Amino acid sequence: MELERGRRFYSIIPLALITLILARLNPATLVLMPLGILALCWYSMGAAFVAAVGVYLVYACAGGFLGLTLISLALLTAEMAYLDRERAPAGHYIVLLTAVFLAFPTYFLMAVTAPLVPRLEVTAVAAVLVLSLYLFSKLATD
Numbered sequence: 001m002e003l004e005r006g007r008r009f010y011s012i013i014p015l016a017l018i019t020l021i022l023a024r025l026n027p028a029t030l031v032l033m034p035l036g037i038l039a040l041c042w043y044s045m046g047a048a049f050v051a052a053v054g055v056y057l058v059y060a061c062a063g064g065f066l067g068l069t070l071i072s073l074a075l076l077t078a079e080m081a082y083l084d085r086e087r088a089p090a091g092h093y094i095v096l097l098t099a100v101f102l103a104f105p106t107y108f109l110m111a112v113t114a115p116l117v118p119r120l121e122v123t124a125v126a127a128v129l130v131l132s133l134y135l136f137s138k139l140a141t142d
Helices: 011-025 027-040 043-060 062-085 090-101 105-115 119-141
Strands: none
Touching: 011 027, 011 062, 011 105, 027 043, 027 062, 062 090, 062 105, 090 105, 090 119, 105 119
16 A cells, blocks of 8 residues: 655745745735735635735836746745645646746846837737747646
């Protein structure tokens, strides 16, 4: 009889990183952390955590690389917690990390091209990049 593997807790890593960043920015943002801890248990709480971090970013007018980093870490917390609960294979974690980290070169590409092309074109390019990231993640997991 083989012993059942226990649950993994890789999702604690991005949660710890986002906690450190938010604590350095504004200690009052640590109010979000109980929601982040609940995100480790329930996917709906993870979605609420990502939304709460997004609301904070809008409220604090924090965008750019910092905003992208915070929302990426919140998304990683929620999605990695889901993978932890499902005991997903390592390949799923790699696909998730790749898809999330591809947001950074995409952000850089959009920041470089934004002054060069009209607004509608930047939106179209951003939409194409988001769709390609979605297709990449879907095709990689099938």
